[in-house]
Amino acid sequence: MEVTYLDPSGSQIGKKESIADTARVLGRMFDGIEYRGYGQQIVEDLAHYAGVPVWNGLTNEFHPTQILADFLTIREHFGKLKGINFVYFGDARYNMGNSLMVGCAKMGLHFTACAPKKYQPDAALVDECQKIAAQTGATLSFEEDPVKAAKGADVLYTDVWVSMGEPVEVWAERINDLAAYQINQQLMDIAGPHAVFMHCLPVQLPAPEPWCGTSDSLCSWSLLKPAHKSPCWVRWSEYASNGKDSLPNTLLPYHTGHCPFCV
Numbered sequence: 001m002e003v004t005y006l007d008p009s010g011s012q013i014g015k016k017e018s019i020a021d022t023a024r025v026l027g028r029m030f031d032g033i034e035y036r037g038y039g040q041q042i043v044e045d046l047a048h049y050a051g052v053p054v055w056n057g058l059t060n061e062f063h064p065t066q067i068l069a070d071f072l073t074i075r076e077h078f079g080k081l082k083g084i085n086f087v088y089f090g091d092a093r094y095n096m097g098n099s100l101m102v103g104c105a106k107m108g109l110h111f112t113a114c115a116p117k118k119y120q121p122d123a124a125l126v127d128e129c130q131k132i133a134a135q136t137g138a139t140l141s142f143e144e145d146p147v148k149a150a151k152g153a154d155v156l157y158t159d160v161w162v163s164m165g166e167p168v169e170v171w172a173e174r175i176n177d178l179a180a181y182q183i184n185q186q187l188m189d190i191a192g193p194h195a196v197f198m199h200c201l202p203v204q205l206p207a208p209e210p211w212c213g214t215s216d217s218l219c220s221w222s223l224l225k226p227a228h229k230s231p232c233w234v235r236w237s238e239y240a241s242n243g244k245d246s247l248p249n250t251l252l253p254y255h256t257g258h259c260p261f262c263v
Contacts, residue, residue, distance in 0.1 A: 004030065013042075023049035035059075038165060060165070063095040066200050067103040073223055074155060077196060082108035082137065085192065087153040089146060089181045091119045091174070096159045096200055098125060101140065105129040108136040114149035115142075116177055146181055153191040156183050157198045196223045 013022040019042055026033055027050035035043045036057030047054035056064050075081050088100050092113040101121055104111035113120055120142050133140055143149040150156060158181075161174035183197055 019045040020049045022046075024051070027051040059095060060163070061095055061098060062102075063099045063200070064103075066096065067099045070100075070157075070198060070200070071103060071107060073198070077223060078154065078194075084109045085112075085152055085154045086110060087112040087114055087149050087156050089114045089149070089156065089158045089183055089187075090178055091115060091159070091161055091163070092121050093119055094163045097121055100157065101125070101129050102132075105132040105138045105140060106136060108138045110139045110141075112141045112143055112149050112153075114144070114146055114181060116144060119177070146187060147190060150187040150190040153195055155196055155198055156187060156191055157200075158183050159200050160202075198223050 011017075011022065013019060023033075023046045026046075030052060032053040032055070033046060033050055034055040034057045035046055037043070038060050040056075040059040040061040043054060043056045043059055056062060058066070071081055074084060074086075078084060086100070086104050086109045088097055088111070091097065092101075092115045097113060097115075098121055101111055101113065102125075103109075126140065126142075129140055132138070161178050162168070162170055188195060188197065
């Protein structure tokens with residue numbers, strides 16, 4: 001498979017050229033497009049106009065490929081997804097909190113967002129996920145007390161407290177609001193007997209992190225190392241899902257400058 005990487009300086013997408021026009025041109029040049037950037041509407045417009053498969057590599061609102069990779073890791077570790085008690089700690093308003101809630105609802109996991117009230121997911125998305133959960137046996141709950149949320153958890157998950165594109169000035173507020181939601185040994189001791197820790201990465205050391213360790217000193221209950229291999233398998237599965245064994249010519253316009261195979 002040939003892969004073309006289009007970085008932020010390599011296109012006029014959304015600037016001198018409309019998303020629709022860019023999508024039509026790229027759709028004639030490539031067999032598939034994966035977009036990693038900011039607004040969700042951009043990737044939806046690409047999908048509408050390109051005429052070829054388009055995958056969401058990350059937007060402000062959703063990060064579905066990361067969830068597929070994480071669920072693969074969870075299934076490999078526990079042997080199942082349905083019925084897993086999954087708790088997300090921290091800022092649950094953006095792409096990771098949103099997508100984990102959607103994924104848990106669809107796959108029958110018991111999802112808890114543990115965060116202060118102002119950091120909980122959007123009510124409209126919660127309502128949509130509750131409807132899905134009613135059909136799959138999943139449950140969704142929302143908790144402000146980390147101790148209550150951690151009790152009996154199988155997976156304790158977190159992400160950085162400042163999302164991609166946000167100014168560093170918001171760190172002080174986030175640390176003040178979310179310090180109590182750091183995943184540490186105390187929370188792991190409260191969790192289920194086989195509980196594991198997950199983080200979508202990357203970390204932002206030496207800034208304060210929403211978990212107790214560093215990528216070089218992983219706790220014994222971490223699934224970070226096993227999770228490293230999952231994104232590549234997910235990528236190939238996505239590409240094959242269009243009905244072909246492979247896509248001979250694929251565009252990866254990662255507008256944030258990340259490695260094409262890093263979620």
